[in-house]
Amino acid sequence: MSENKDGLRYPSIDELLKNIDSKYKLSYAAAMRAKIIREKDDSVIDAKSSKPVGVALEEIMAGKVDIEFEK
Secondary structure, eight states, rough: OOOOOSGSSSSHHHTTTTTSSSSHHHHHHHHHHHHHHHHHOSSSSSOOOOOOOHHHHHHTTTTTTOOOOOO
């Protein structure tokens, strides 16, 4: 795992919102994915972040998380 020196600026909210169209959906998706990462130690990327929520956000930004929302 590489070190994240950008702190809260990475990943960028603007970049993340290109993949998920709502801040609320983004926070829900990140929380659900972070829970899985924490419980199963299951990340699909080599993340810069060390915390599960950061890793989840990086996975979302990389397009590695497939989530569908009901309309």
